[in-house]
Amino acid sequence: MPYIPHTDAERKEMLGSLGLDSIDGLFDYIPKSLAPKSFDLPKGKSEFEVQRRLQALAAKNATELVCFVGGGFYDHYVPAAVDAIVSRSEFYTAYTPYQPEISQGTLQAIYEYQTAICRLTGMEVANASLYDGGTALYEASMMAVRSTGRRKIVVCQGVSPIYRVMLASYTTNLHLQFVEIPVDGGLIDRKKMKAAIDSDTAAVIVQNPNFFGCVDDFTDVSEAAHAAGALVVCSAYPLSLGLIKPPGDMNADIVTGEGQSLGLPLSFGGPYLGFMATKMNQVRKMPGRIVGATTDTEGRRGFVLTLQTREQHIRRDKATSNICSNEALCALSALVYMSLLGKEGLRDVAGLCAEKAAYMRKRFSEIPGVSIKYPAPVFNEFTIELPCDAGAVIGMLIEKGFAAGFPLGRYYKGMENSMLVAVTEKRTKEEIGRLAEALEEALS
Amino acid sequence: MKLIYEKSVPGRRGVRCPDSDVNTKIDIPETLLRKEPAALPEVSELDVIRHFTALSRRNHGVDTNFYPLGSCTMKYNPKLGEQVSRLDGFAALHPLLPQLLRGGMLTQGALQVIYDTGHLLSEITGMDEFTMQPMAGAHGELTGIMLVAAYHKAMGNKKTKVIVPDSAHGTNPASAAIAGYSVVTVPSNERGVMGVEEFKKALDDETAAVMLTTPNTLGLFNTDLPQIVELAHKAGALMYYDGANLNAILGRARPGDLGFDVVHLNLHKTFATPHGGGGPGAGPVGVREKLIPFLPISRVVKRSDGTFALDYDHPQSIGYIAPFYGNFGVILKAYSYMLTLGREGLIRVSENAVLNANYLKNKLKKHYELPNDRMCMHEFVLSADRQMKNGVRSLDIAKAIIDRGYHPPTIYFPLIVHESMMIEPTETESKETLDAFAEIMIELAELAETNPDALRNAPVTTPVSRLDEVKAVKNMDFSLPE
Numbered sequence A: 001m002p003y004i005p006h007t008d009a010e011r012k013e014m015l016g017s018l019g020l021d022s023i024d025g026l027f028d029y030i031p032k033s034l035a036p037k038s039f040d041l042p043k044g045k046s047e048f049e050v051q052r053r054l055q056a057l058a059a060k061n062a063t064e065l066v067c068f069v070g071g072g073f074y075d076h077y078v079p080a081a082v083d084a085i086v087s088r089s090e091f092y093t094a095y096t097p098y099q100p101e102i103s104q105g106t107l108q109a110i111y112e113y114q115t116a117i118c119r120l121t122g123m124e125v126a127n128a129s130l131y132d133g134g135t136a137l138y139e140a141s142m143m144a145v146r147s148t149g150r151r152k153i154v155v156c157q158g159v160s161p162i163y164r165v166m167l168a169s170y171t172t173n174l175h176l177q178f179v180e181i182p183v184d185g186g187l188i189d190r191k192k193m194k195a196a197i198d199s200d201t202a203a204v205i206v207q208n209p210n211f212f213g214c215v216d217d218f219t220d221v222s223e224a225a226h227a228a229g230a231l232v233v234c235s236a237y238p239l240s241l242g243l244i245k246p247p248g249d250m251n252a253d254i255v256t257g258e259g260q261s262l263g264l265p266l267s268f269g270g271p272y273l274g275f276m277a278t279k280m281n282q283v284r285k286m287p288g289r290i291v292g293a294t295t296d297t298e299g300r301r302g303f304v305l306t307l308q309t310r311e312q313h314i315r316r317d318k319a320t321s322n323i324c325s326n327e328a329l330c331a332l333s334a335l336v337y338m339s340l341l342g343k344e345g346l347r348d349v350a351g352l353c354a355e356k357a358a359y360m361r362k363r364f365s366e367i368p369g370v371s372i373k374y375p376a377p378v379f380n381e382f383t384i385e386l387p388c389d390a391g392a393v394i395g396m397l398i399e400k401g402f403a404a405g406f407p408l409g410r411y412y413k414g415m416e417n418s419m420l421v422a423v424t425e426k427r428t429k430e431e432i433g434r435l436a437e438a439l440e441e442a443l444s
Numbered sequence B: 001m002k003l004i005y006e007k008s009v010p011g012r013r014g015v016r017c018p019d020s021d022v023n024t025k026i027d028i029p030e031t032l033l034r035k036e037p038a039a040l041p042e043v044s045e046l047d048v049i050r051h052f053t054a055l056s057r058r059n060h061g062v063d064t065n066f067y068p069l070g071s072c073t074m075k076y077n078p079k080l081g082e083q084v085s086r087l088d089g090f091a092a093l094h095p096l097l098p099q100l101l102r103g104g105m106l107t108q109g110a111l112q113v114i115y116d117t118g119h120l121l122s123e124i125t126g127m128d129e130f131t132m133q134p135m136a137g138a139h140g141e142l143t144g145i146m147l148v149a150a151y152h153k154a155m156g157n158k159k160t161k162v163i164v165p166d167s168a169h170g171t172n173p174a175s176a177a178i179a180g181y182s183v184v185t186v187p188s189n190e191r192g193v194m195g196v197e198e199f200k201k202a203l204d205d206e207t208a209a210v211m212l213t214t215p216n217t218l219g220l221f222n223t224d225l226p227q228i229v230e231l232a233h234k235a236g237a238l239m240y241y242d243g244a245n246l247n248a249i250l251g252r253a254r255p256g257d258l259g260f261d262v263v264h265l266n267l268h269k270t271f272a273t274p275h276g277g278g279g280p281g282a283g284p285v286g287v288r289e290k291l292i293p294f295l296p297i298s299r300v301v302k303r304s305d306g307t308f309a310l311d312y313d314h315p316q317s318i319g320y321i322a323p324f325y326g327n328f329g330v331i332l333k334a335y336s337y338m339l340t341l342g343r344e345g346l347i348r349v350s351e352n353a354v355l356n357a358n359y360l361k362n363k364l365k366k367h368y369e370l371p372n373d374r375m376c377m378h379e380f381v382l383s384a385d386r387q388m389k390n391g392v393r394s395l396d397i398a399k400a401i402i403d404r405g406y407h408p409p410t411i412y413f414p415l416i417v418h419e420s421m422m423i424e425p426t427e428t429e430s431k432e433t434l435d436a437f438a439e440i441m442i443e444l445a446e447l448a449e450t451n452p453d454a455l456r457n458a459p460v461t462t463p464v465s466r467l468d469e470v471k472a473v474k475n476m477d478f479s480l481p482e
Helices: A008-017 A023-027 A047-059 A080-086 A104-121 A133-148 A161-171 A190-196 A219-227 A238-242 A280-285 A312-318 A328-365 A390-399 A429-443 B045-056 B079-085 B108-125 B137-155 B171-178 B196-202 B225-234 B289-294 B328-364 B394-403 B431-450 B452-456 B469-475
Strands: A152-156 A177-181 A201-208 A231-236 A254-258 A274-278 A291-295 A301-305 A381-385 A418-422 B129-131 B161-165 B182-186 B207-213 B238-243 B262-265 B285-287 B299-302 B308-311 B380-383 B420-423
Touching (some): A008 B328, A008 B431, A023 B328, A047 B328, A080 A328, A104 A238, A104 A274, A104 A291, A104 A301, A104 A328, A133 A152, A133 A161, A133 A201, A133 A231, A133 A254, A133 A274, A152 A190, A161 A177, A161 B137, A177 A190, A201 A219, A238 A328, A312 B171, A328 A381, A328 A429, A390 A418, B108 B129, B108 B262, B108 B308, B108 B328, B137 B171, B137 B207, B137 B238, B137 B262, B137 B289, B161 B171, B171 B182, B171 B207, B182 B196, B328 B380, B328 B431, B394 B431, B431 B452
Parallel strands (some): A152 A201, A201 A231, A231 A254
Antiparallel strands (some): A254 A274, A381 A418, B129 B285, B262 B285, B299 B308
16 A cells, blocks of 8 residues: 555554454444445555646646736746755655754744845744735734724725735624725825724735735835824735835834745645734734744754744634644745845846836837826836726737736726736746737737 | 854855846836845855755654654655646646636646545545635634634524633634634543533533544544534534544544534645645635535536636635635645545555554553553553653653654643643554654653653754753844844
8 A cells, every 4th residue: 555554464463462353443432323424435546647647637727828917926937946945855744843953954944034034024023934925914914903902904905805805704703894995096095094094993904016016105104004003014025025115114013925926836826925024012912933043051052933822832712823834835935045046136036027017018008009007116017908808808818828917807896907917037028029919919 | 053144145146037138227216126135145056055955954854754743643745746736737827817718728627636636525524515725724723613603694693602622722722712702611521532511511502613623632532422413513503623633534434424514624634745844734624515605715616518617606605715726736735645545545544543553552551651541543642740750751751752863742732631742653654663663762761760861961962952942032033133
């Protein structure tokens, strides 16, 4: 039997040591009346047969499309060394580092990851990871609720609609009040935002760059939030922070986001990486694992899981979160990615994305019938307005070999003609040109 | 060992970024740009590889040696899973693709994997439908309790409490509380399980659900289960099955047949996907028919022409609990594991997991206290109480196990056993491994009598010795200052 070493002789011998003559004796505690009514599963297969089946299924997915779809999940290049490291089974076959003396590999890596996230976001402390950008935003909202003792959350519609629907699901029974603030010219509507922030507000949630691709400086929103005693939560796109002003510099209190752009494959939606960073004064309210530096009995530096009294295995129903397993291996991918690119490399990749977006935005603005929806600056993604339904146009372009963008009408009423287009360092001028031509043809 | 930041050399570069082919300047105003690049390491690719290879050698994984960490099911993770999850047709697939017009037909293979895996799990557990979205076990618990809440709300039931036995994982009470319920803890009886009498005292009309781990965290199957299920259902409460220990009963009992209404599974336990040093896992949730309307959207459905599609039309759904379809890469690994083992293989899993646990327990019970001396399921809990008389705690025994090349058992959980050591060998370990581990454990029991100090100083073979956890809390050093 694959993966199970016992021979029949060994089974017999081991059963004998227990005074049993059949395996059924081990299961006497399960009443016969509880035996499965059915267990109708296929017969096992050889590794080769399973591999072939999975290869055939993989071949039914079109990964040769030239990808301009983003929406918070991007087709960035992942250097070969990332997978080489996360494929080391000392990392991937370990569990949560409960025994620090034989887990320094994972623990030091998490400490280094926490450091990288702090430096990237401009914050003071990061946790070891959460499931994804959406659950991270939900956790941040609850953290703000706990921290302020208030129940109103003001959220900009520039925050990913995927995350906003997740937030709504999680908080259905928690008696929170959500107030949504529209965008104005692609950026937070300041007047409406500031009018909504009051002494009941726990959190103000923004995203930068926002879902429409626009880059903002929300320092004034932070000021208004802080004046009312609310916390500012910013969902960020970590790779963009190689170039753009970090949320910490705009006085965010909690920064979360999706770490997929940092060396993780798209993998049809996961596993991804939720990151979270905050200020030291909020650390005890933070969910998830945190690694801290300390020393051993001989004074050597070492790392441990710490501040565990926040967590479910100690505090049970009073814990800051129920999270246990997080996305440690994905955090390792992100750390290796950030180390390989380094200080200059991350800026270069982010810069290249922004240059290509600038080029592409200009190129697209020249297509008859296409206009640029928002004048605000963008990072690597922008919104275009078409003379017809964007979803239908995208469907036509799929036939031409392009995943051309995302139809905003899917989440925003009245934006049926708007399309979100993303570009990464992987896309060439030639591909951009071909898409522009295909779009022009589709519109004519 | 130095941190990667401490190996940084100004100006040194790792991977090279492509040259720009667009000859266009960034059009973001200076005020929106960062003043200084983020202070990431400046290292070469080889620096990175050496650094992380060195770190990996400071870790103990299942591939290193025996890892009997109770409750975590640290079984072997087949390499085929690693390979298939990296196939370009899966790894490079954008999750928004099936949400585009005509995109669904271009993701048929991936949608089928999700659909098939859910169906296999339904048959394995006796549930009617699964959602593959939850991204970890605790995430599955939260999803499951949200389903319970949605069900009661739709039925117009006023329910405020969730019952959890004291032997439960901490995630159970935490998940129930986070979903908005108050938690009622029921103590275990002298047989190590939640008894009917104790349960009756806790159960009332406001009980929304009863969360049970079966077999429980002591590795014991509760023979009162049928009665508990009946009482709960009479009171209008739903039965929640925490699948952490499903490995013990595969093919021997199905939660659905036992009367459970909601089930979460840990693919990283029973279905052999790697634990990743603390994730990513996957915690799919299965339900009985009456709860299907509340499952998260989107759902993968099979159409009459045999193709697969995403379905959103479920007005009673709790909504989105993941951005997409779950930890797809993990689902793939579990799927290939189930296909490989098949029916007879999965039955063999529970048989040999339970055989290994009882075999090892039998070898050790003369040397350590065994609070519940009966046939266990896939794991058992010893106590170091006898060794405590010489001042040796289970912590000391764990550290001495490390010096002998093994990963220690789970210690100090479950909380209801004093100085506990929870041992789960799993079915993938051979008799020789169990014999060798038993010898070590017996040697340590003897050492606790003859030379307890030798245990208290362990480990001595590791890159660091025991670490000062109090200092870690006090210093709050969570990142390297720039």
